[in-house]
Amino acid sequence: MQAACTRTVDVAIPLPHLLMFDLEPPPSPSPLATMVPSQDDLKRVAAHRAVELVESGMVIGLGTGSTAAHALDRIGDLIRSGALRDVVGIPTSEWAAARAAAAGIPVSDLNAHPVVDLSIDGADEVDPALNLVKGRGGSLLREKMVEGTSRRFVVIVDDSKLVPRLAASGLAVPVEIIPFGWALTLRRLQSLFDGVPGFNLKLRTASIDAKATTFDEKGSDSEPFVTDNKNYIADLFFENGIHGDLRVISDAILRITGVVEHGLFLGLASSVVVAQKDGVVVVVVKDKAATSNGI
Numbered sequence: 001m002q003a004a005c006t007r008t009v010d011v012a013i014p015l016p017h018l019l020m021f022d023l024e025p026p027p028s029p030s031p032l033a034t035m036v037p038s039q040d041d042l043k044r045v046a047a048h049r050a051v052e053l054v055e056s057g058m059v060i061g062l063g064t065g066s067t068a069a070h071a072l073d074r075i076g077d078l079i080r081s082g083a084l085r086d087v088v089g090i091p092t093s094e095w096a097a098a099r100a101a102a103a104g105i106p107v108s109d110l111n112a113h114p115v116v117d118l119s120i121d122g123a124d125e126v127d128p129a130l131n132l133v134k135g136r137g138g139s140l141l142r143e144k145m146v147e148g149t150s151r152r153f154v155v156i157v158d159d160s161k162l163v164p165r166l167a168a169s170g171l172a173v174p175v176e177i178i179p180f181g182w183a184l185t186l187r188r189l190q191s192l193f194d195g196v197p198g199f200n201l202k203l204r205t206a207s208i209d210a211k212a213t214t215f216d217e218k219g220s221d222s223e224p225f226v227t228d229n230k231n232y233i234a235d236l237f238f239e240n241g242i243h244g245d246l247r248v249i250s251d252a253i254l255r256i257t258g259v260v261e262h263g264l265f266l267g268l269a270s271s272v273v274v275a276q277k278d279g280v281v282v283v284v285v286k287d288k289a290a291t292s293n294g295i
């Protein structure tokens with residue numbers, strides 16, 4: 001059974017105050033313009049709030065994506081300023097490893113650090129029970145390995161990522177599959193959801209340059225997308241979101257030979273930091289008794 005979620009309004013401070021780090025003044029000063037944060041501003045606010053949890057000496061799971069980028073950069077800044085010492089990062093992707101190197105974060109791996117103190121990562125969707133969809137950027141397998149072995153996993157999102165049920169945004173639920181016999185694996189995934197109205201799936205073809213330090217660089221559209229683990233991705237679409245028992249669905253997907261992992265992250269998040277457009281940061285905690293500082 002899912003633990004009950006506690007929703008707390010964490011701070012109610014106008015966002016420009018929180019965003020003083022990098023905001024540049026508008027070309028022609030407009031008081032109204034400075035009050036409207038961009039989606040990227042919101043991602044940065046959520047990321048910086050979560051990084052307050054990082055302490056010297058910790059092993060940190062380093063997430064992947066445009067929101068996690070802000071967390072990695074912030075950790076790097078704190079290391080450079082001397083505020084954080086002896087931190088080791090475990091990257092969840094080749095992209096995160098490159099970004100950590102650029103930010104000056106020492107990195108290691110799960111072999112040397114099988115237990116991670118804290119992971120911080122973005123998500124594609126968050127449901128009211130703090131279940132997630134992840135992997136639209138293609139990094140779900142390593143993310144699930146790192147975040148699944150973390151004492152705490154803090155998710156950072158802007159409020160566009162909140163959904164009433166997983167897949168309700170109409171965007172993909174990614175499934176990592178091995179290239180061998182990929183068309184057969186797709187047929188088996190299709191059979192699993194036969195009869196589900198509005199279900200659809202396709203092999204992902206747009207590729208992300210794993211060596212790029214910006215997350216948005218994409219490669220050719222015509223070739224299959226290849227993950228860091230040299231696998232392919234099948235993207236599953238559920239027109240009205242996923243109905244039914246998520247754990248049963250998770251298990252059924254994982255039983256298909258050829259499937260490596262999927263992007264449903266069930267019961268893994270300890271808390272979610274949500275930066276809202278109205279300038280309020282909301283922290284939703286799965287088990288409030290386990291936390292000492294509100295996250």
Ligand SMILES: O=C[C@H](O)[C@H](O)[C@H](O)COP(=O)(O)O
Nearest residue numbers: 065066067122135137138139
């Ligand atoms: O594969 C990508 C990861 O699961 C990301 O954490 C997820 O896609 C969210 O990325 P972003 O913060 O760029 O929206």
